[in-house]
Amino acid sequence: MDPKFWLDKWSSNQIGFHENKVHNLLIACWHSLGGEVSDKVFVPLCGKSLDLLWLRERHNSVVGVELSEIAATSFFEEQGLNFTKTNRGEYSIFSNDGIQIFCGDIFKIPSTQFGYFDLVYDRASLVALSPSDRLRYQKLLDNITRKKSRILLITVDYNPKLISPPPHILSDIHLQKIYASNWKITAIDSQEADIKGTTGQENCYRIEKK
Numbered sequence: 001m002d003p004k005f006w007l008d009k010w011s012s013n014q015i016g017f018h019e020n021k022v023h024n025l026l027i028a029c030w031h032s033l034g035g036e037v038s039d040k041v042f043v044p045l046c047g048k049s050l051d052l053l054w055l056r057e058r059h060n061s062v063v064g065v066e067l068s069e070i071a072a073t074s075f076f077e078e079q080g081l082n083f084t085k086t087n088r089g090e091y092s093i094f095s096n097d098g099i100q101i102f103c104g105d106i107f108k109i110p111s112t113q114f115g116y117f118d119l120v121y122d123r124a125s126l127v128a129l130s131p132s133d134r135l136r137y138q139k140l141l142d143n144i145t146r147k148k149s150r151i152l153l154i155t156v157d158y159n160p161k162l163i164s165p166p167p168h169i170l171s172d173i174h175l176q177k178i179y180a181s182n183w184k185i186t187a188i189d190s191q192e193a194d195i196k197g198t199t200g201q202e203n204c205y206r207i208e209k210k
């Protein structure tokens, strides 16, 4: 999807995907990854999600990636957190103690800059990407994780006659195509959810690198 689509959403404050609370499936299911305080957590396409703070309360290092500087600065300002900004050419890094947001296109930031992660939290990230970007997203996660790293993934399902993507519907078959070669996928929870004003479903998965 054209980055301009998302940058325009942020500049016009059309951010219906943002939740003013920590996501309930994160609270309910994160423990199923069995993480440690010392585990490094990656949050791709993080927006200004409050989930970053919840994760930071449980882990020493949380790294988000987000296209929009409005999202990154709003996150820190709205949470009353000071931050520093370091410019790195095509991207910037916004940091506060234990939380870093890499601001730029996730596919343009060299993956070596991220380091390695034990845990990944993906809510409204994979489903926000165009289907044609799914495999390169999976490859990126492959590059920055180790054997036994785990992902908590939340996908959406809805009646496609009622609304159009994003978010994209991601069925079990799609998920198998994306992750099955290197990762073990386990469905752990699902719930009814409001998706752009219609009743749909959120599905939550634990995905472990083989």
Ligand SMILES: C[S@@+](CC[C@H](N)C(=O)[O-])C[C@H]1O[C@@H](n2cnc3c(N)ncnc32)[C@H](O)[C@@H]1O
Binding pocket: 003, 006, 007, 017, 018, 019, 044, 045, 046, 047, 048, 049, 065, 066, 067, 068, 071, 104, 105, 106, 107, 123, 124, 125, 128
């Ligand atoms: C649907 S929102 C979800 C945000 C967040 N995960 C949440 O739960 O609120 C998707 C976010 O991904 C960002 N985004 C889209 N494409 C991106 C890309 N290629 N690189 C980095 N961020 C991107 C958008 O700016 C937007 O904030």
